[in-house]
Amino acid sequence: MTTIELPPPTITLSKADARRFLLAHQRLWPPQRLRGKDGIMEFVRHVGCIQFDPINVVGRNPDLVLQSRVVKYRPCLLEELLYTDRQLLDGWDKVSSIHQAADWPYFKRHRAYMRERHGDPSKVHVKIAPAIIDAIRQRGPLSSIDLKRGDRVDWSWGQLSQPARASLEILYAMGDLLVHHRVGSRRFFDLTERLLPEDMISAPDPNQTVEEYQNWHVMRRVGGLGLANPSAAQYWGAILGVKNQVRRTVLVRLVERGELTAVAVEEVPKRTFFIRTADLPTLEVVRTRRSPKARAAFIAALDNFVWDRNMLRWIFNFDYAWEVYKPVAKRKYGYYVLPVIYGDRFVARVDPAYDRKRRILTLNNWWWEEGVQLNDAILEALVACLQGFMRYLNAERVRLGRKITGSESMGWVRSLNID
Numbered sequence: 001m002t003t004i005e006l007p008p009p010t011i012t013l014s015k016a017d018a019r020r021f022l023l024a025h026q027r028l029w030p031p032q033r034l035r036g037k038d039g040i041m042e043f044v045r046h047v048g049c050i051q052f053d054p055i056n057v058v059g060r061n062p063d064l065v066l067q068s069r070v071v072k073y074r075p076c077l078l079e080e081l082l083y084t085d086r087q088l089l090d091g092w093d094k095v096s097s098i099h100q101a102a103d104w105p106y107f108k109r110h111r112a113y114m115r116e117r118h119g120d121p122s123k124v125h126v127k128i129a130p131a132i133i134d135a136i137r138q139r140g141p142l143s144s145i146d147l148k149r150g151d152r153v154d155w156s157w158g159q160l161s162q163p164a165r166a167s168l169e170i171l172y173a174m175g176d177l178l179v180h181h182r183v184g185s186r187r188f189f190d191l192t193e194r195l196l197p198e199d200m201i202s203a204p205d206p207n208q209t210v211e212e213y214q215n216w217h218v219m220r221r222v223g224g225l226g227l228a229n230p231s232a233a234q235y236w237g238a239i240l241g242v243k244n245q246v247r248r249t250v251l252v253r254l255v256e257r258g259e260l261t262a263v264a265v266e267e268v269p270k271r272t273f274f275i276r277t278a279d280l281p282t283l284e285v286v287r288t289r290r291s292p293k294a295r296a297a298f299i300a301a302l303d304n305f306v307w308d309r310n311m312l313r314w315i316f317n318f319d320y321a322w323e324v325y326k327p328v329a330k331r332k333y334g335y336y337v338l339p340v341i342y343g344d345r346f347v348a349r350v351d352p353a354y355d356r357k358r359r360i361l362t363l364n365n366w367w368w369e370e371g372v373q374l375n376d377a378i379l380e381a382l383v384a385c386l387q388g389f390m391r392y393l394n395a396e397r398v399r400l401g402r403k404i405t406g407s408e409s410m411g412w413v414r415s416l417n418i419d
Helices: 015-025 036-047 061-067 075-083 101-118 129-139 163-174 210-225 244-256 277-288 309-316 376-393 408-415
Strands: 011-013 088-092 096-100 177-183 186-191 260-265 273-276 296-298 338-342 345-355 360-368 397-400
Touching: 011 015, 015 277, 015 309, 036 075, 036 088, 036 096, 036 210, 061 075, 061 376, 075 088, 075 177, 088 101, 088 177, 096 101, 101 163, 129 163, 129 186, 163 177, 163 186, 210 244, 210 273, 244 260, 244 273, 260 277, 273 277, 296 345, 296 376, 309 345, 338 376, 360 376, 360 408, 376 408, 397 408
Parallel strands: 011 260, 360 397
Antiparallel strands: 088 096, 177 186, 260 273, 296 338, 338 345, 345 360
């Protein structure tokens, strides 16, 4: 197959400009400058979606994403937007994701695809679907534990699942059900007709052709990161029919339409990146205006900002892997290690844990990045960052783990009522 040639870059960025643009695009230049539920909505509209993951060490991924951007963030703000205000949906995009409820019509094509793929009426989970819908209609929001059956069916990734659970999942994927609320990581489903207005449910797909859909979803994904690398397979997942050469074709088309701009980055040879043309004013700001006072923030492991691990290496000289699913013996750092930024650099990694009953935040370990020079400004920013993180968790005390208890470089933590 002939490789589709990407358009030549029309802008060349220094690494410093690329770093600052990415941070500014991600509302991290500086961190915590958004406010309240309006700030959350502004950020979600800007990037399209936030990845959802239920693992909760020091908060779930979307909460960790938002605590680094929203001043005095509390998880109840997101809960209200999702399950009371219904301005956001506990839905699907790149993977399980949070996105605007207003995006519902744009995913009509995806729901139809899921119905075609999983709606075989001979399958047991489809046969029992009417009974499950009737049970929810009669009893209200239900989870899989409310609909137990003893047998099992093949389901996702070759795993076995109860028919009721598989049925809930496919009814959700097809759009008949939505997540009403969660208790921990357990989802309770309700009828979509009860949770969304009828005019939104019945709205036609705004993208009437495949080409329009591809343009929309590729643009959305570029906006999810800011500076997009066309070869980052994990970043482009779940866009229907858009893989490899098709993706390159769409990128070329969007450049020709003036909606994307191709850029190069100094010291990253033979790579073309893409920025939404509408975001070029942000690039101009970071190139011409004085940098804001540097602040620090803990970054979520599945943050939009770190979706593209290659980008982190090329632009920030930061090599990061989420090691949750690695065997203990193969972990270089730890189970749930978070990157730490200061200004336009990654300066450290932290392995945190939180005892919710005793309200104690423990820093099990802390690794400084090579070349970090500690000074009063960075230490002041880190103290403020850790104070904010404790407020977000509702922690009363912070404790250093055994591996760093006597570390001279961690003395700055002692001003925070260290245990």
